[in-house]
Amino acid sequence: MSELKSDPQLEIAHVLFIDIVGSSKLLTNEQSELLRGLNQIVRSTEQFRAAEAAGKLIRLPTGDGMALAFFSSPEAPVRCALEISKALQNYPKLQLRMGVHSGPVDAVVDVNDRSNIAGAGISMAQRVMDCADAGHILISKRIAEDLAQYSKWQPHLHDLGECEVKHGAKIDIVNVYTDELGNPATPDKLKQQRGKTGGVETIGSKPQRKKRIAVLPFKPLSPENRDQALELGMADALITKLSDQCGQWFFALGGHIR
Template structure:
């Protein structure tokens, strides 16, 4: 991906102001556009917004019916901005807006068209807090309220509403920010409507899912804590699959060589006795002149699988070699000259040879590559790679290729999952309206599971949709419990499950999953930062310091 296509936003603790227009869905399309334009104009007239924009320390993310403003200096910034917006809207009966503020970690990307997207606890909780309010309310999370209490001028304006059980028993501490002239002093209707018997019903539903999820997590924690000979010992049965080199004549098959590498990685990761480094970390050294032993030390693996791919028409040559990193010696190498029709058999053979060379004793049948039409498979690999830049154009091209795959093989579950993942990401970026995007993502994920009920990534995607699209934490827990049982090594399964557990205050279990994700993906800065942040929240300060130091060693700009 070229530098101009993608610019990283540093992982930081940000101060998020989330706004939406009350009654937006009841307006006509023309009225919706007019209200959003009017709100944009009012926000841009805010003195606090202008100061942050002039300093280039603000992100403005459209959400369809409103926006999120991400500040980076102080929790006073979103509070002051909210006050200025509220004052400007005081006598505007046409434009009714509610606001929520929270401070927490965010990360994301900005593309060449200046479309921005951020994710993390800062965004999620700011929206949840805002959702508690009615028109005119400026609601704060407990964390922000405690920060503002340190400033004398804010103290008289903070009105604690207590801790409430909102949707599905989730407990949220809310503070109402208002003065005689700004804000809404009334108790939000949603908080008035929280009844004890409703809360009991919701907690019962969540408990069902959590009992199942908790059982799987507990089992995972037991397995992950098996004693080793040394805390720093590199497991003998561990491997990283480095990106295979594109040796095609036109050097135009990188999507295929990268895709084959990732498919092999995922295939080997299905073997429980084998520790396999995840894609982000394995691909971190792509195009860099780093010696194999150094890569292995960084990734904490005893073996590396590398190779090359040459594709021409319907013919493919794949060369693979397995290296023992401790001695930098080749254990095994093989070249496969085949037709594209045999691509799945090649993957199975490579995986089988790796298992044999590493003397792994399989407890069940060897995992097999999922087959489809060879043409559809090549399109699928290209669709996966095209979706990675997270831009509108990238998603458009990726979606089109997934549909081509499904036109050839409508029962290829990974393609349906790919569409579901794209729709979810497009929704998160504001490229699709929330209701429409979540509906399309759900439809595609359900189709994937109709084909293969045991496809873990689709269960994880539905869990994510239930959590963010429906705020149905009980439904999310049921899907994620199933995903964890099916594939406890899948990173999307681990991280989405950890997010759910964090939302419910089950930090020990969430940290166990985040720690497992980092073991699989040791140079993933986002995963390490999130682990450190939640270790700090749990009071594990020494562990948090160690995690943050690793982040800084990998990415000094995050200081």
């Protein structure tokens, strides 16, 4: 009788997802310069250094930014975001949007045979960030409920309600800002959604229906070389890019692209 293998251990990560606004429209050398600046700022934050020294941090590059998975406290990614926001005051060319969520993650092996993490904790943090504009620090309701247990956080938590994200899912988000840090404005995505009536966006007096385009998930030609985390990540990244640049609705369907 073959020996049963134990399931991977479920871990909860507190994820800060960071994106450089408008990076895709820049030249390659300009993108590299901004990424170097972002790396320098992030590495200089107290929360990053403390978590890294304690072995409680995993860093994931995302092309136009990064994801930081903290395995310490739900405060850590929010404090880190505020530290980054403060440092950005000296870097006016570097415009960031940030999203935070706590959720389960799994250890995976990427296409380069390196240890990595994936799961709802990462993907939901990205969804929260997708609702943000430059300067915003948005957090999920789950994180906000934890922080709201402490009086020091309560004045800085501003409920924005529901935001519709990919595939029609809705998430409750909260805006974090102080008198000097963050962005107190309502995100443009929320303003647009609240201007809709019954799935129809009204422009002036004429209702116009948005076009919808399906994005099929990627799969390799050889089944033995499958990397599910990479497949889903490529499809999600493509949907995000197309949605941001075209202003249309994109969603995933079963199938594959070759």
